[in-house]
Amino acid sequence: MMNRGGMISFALAVVLFTGPGQCDSCPCSVAPNIHYPGTKVVSCVGMGLSQIPTACFDETITEVILSFNYLTSILAQDLENATNLKRFYAEYNDIKFIEETAFAKHPGMERIYLDENKDIDLLEGVFRGLTHLKELKLSGSPIQRLPDIMDLNNLVTLDLAHCGIxxxxxxxxxxxxxxxxxxxxxxxxxxxxxxxxxxxxxxxxxxxxxxxxxxxxxxxxxxxxxxxxxxxxxxxxxxxxxxxxxxxxxxxxxxxxxxx
Known part of the structure; x- marks a missing residue:
């Protein structure tokens, strides 16, 4: 029979290991986000990932850092659980394809960094509806043609250096x-x-x-x-x-x- 102390320990274990950052499914670190108090940031920098770690995401996640990995695609389903996503960093990957609706369910997105993805091909409507986007960085990614950015009314930084446009x-x-x-x-x-x-x-x-x-x-x-x-x-x-x-x-x- 489990005593009261044992029950408390079990309850704490359940709290600690269910949700974003659980050690058995999320390979990345999950920490409080200083930019958006009360939310969290998922950091997966340089972890050799070939797929986006969807197990790390829920409505508390506002920032995702996937820089220096081996990602090849971004699909709408990859980010659908991060319903309050504000910042997305995927520089220095091998991204070739981004689904046109990948960011569509995140109209509050403020930053997207896709620098130095050497084989990327961006579809025309991939940034449509992102009326709150402040920073879009694509430098070093050979896009040749800029997709539609007419909705980006709050844009502060647009970095298209060395894109072959x-x-x-x-x-x-x-x-x-x-x-x-x-x-x-x-x-x-x-x-x-x-x-x-x-x-x-x-x-x-x-x-x-x-x-x-x-x-x-x-x-x-x-x-x-x-x-x-x-x-x-x-x-x-x-x-x-x-x-x-x-x-x-x-x-x-x-x-x-x-x-x-």
Whole structure:
């Protein structure tokens, strides 16, 4: 017959080993999250994982760190139990495929880091609906084409450095509501960019491009507006070319001048 002390010990064991972080199913560390008090962070850095450890997740998890592993895919079912996920880090993996709805059930997501996934292919709608996303980092991941980010109205940092991107569509951004956007585009394959991709971005924004990039304005008025912007940018805005006056860029879709 179990005495009262034994019953208490058994109850404590049940509490300790059921739920995220249980030693028999979750291989990662689970700790309090200082960024979101009352919630937890799952850290699985450099553990040689080839699959996302779903056994670690429940509604208390707001941050997942999966950096430096061997993950090859992210499926919607992998994250469905982390219903309050805010931050997701999966840099330096072997991710090739992300299901288009993988983040769809996490509209409160604030950070997604997918840097240095050398074979990644991002579907068009993978970031749709993430209206609270503040940081999106894809640097060193050869995506070539940027998926739809029109819903990312609270974006503060967009890092697309060294992604092999060949062009940015018009429009690229939606209605950015923050005061400053940090936009890193250096190390890509873009030679020409329509100025109207940037013109409505916040006045205090900071841009980093390859210095060979040519910005094209639709007219002199748009060029003058850009020159007077208090942006921090590593290009001389006075060197902006004007469609219909300075010829056309290599990508003719950048200019919308009638009669050309």
């Amino acid at each position: 060949t062009h940015l569509r018009r429009p690229t951004f939606g209605n950015i509501t923050v005061d400053r956007l940090f936009f890193f585009m250096n190390g890509n394959l873009i030679t020409d960019l329509a100025l109207d991709v940037l013109i409505d971005l916040p006045d205090d924004s900071v841009f980093s491009f390859d210095t060979e990039l040519i910005l094209w304005a639709q007219n002199e008025g748009e060029k003058e507006t850009a020159i007077n912007k208090p942006w921090s940018i590593n290009l001389d805005l006075k060197d902006i070319k004007v469609c219909g006056i300075d010829g056309q860029p290599e990508d003719s879709a950048i200019c919308d001048v009638k009669g050309q």
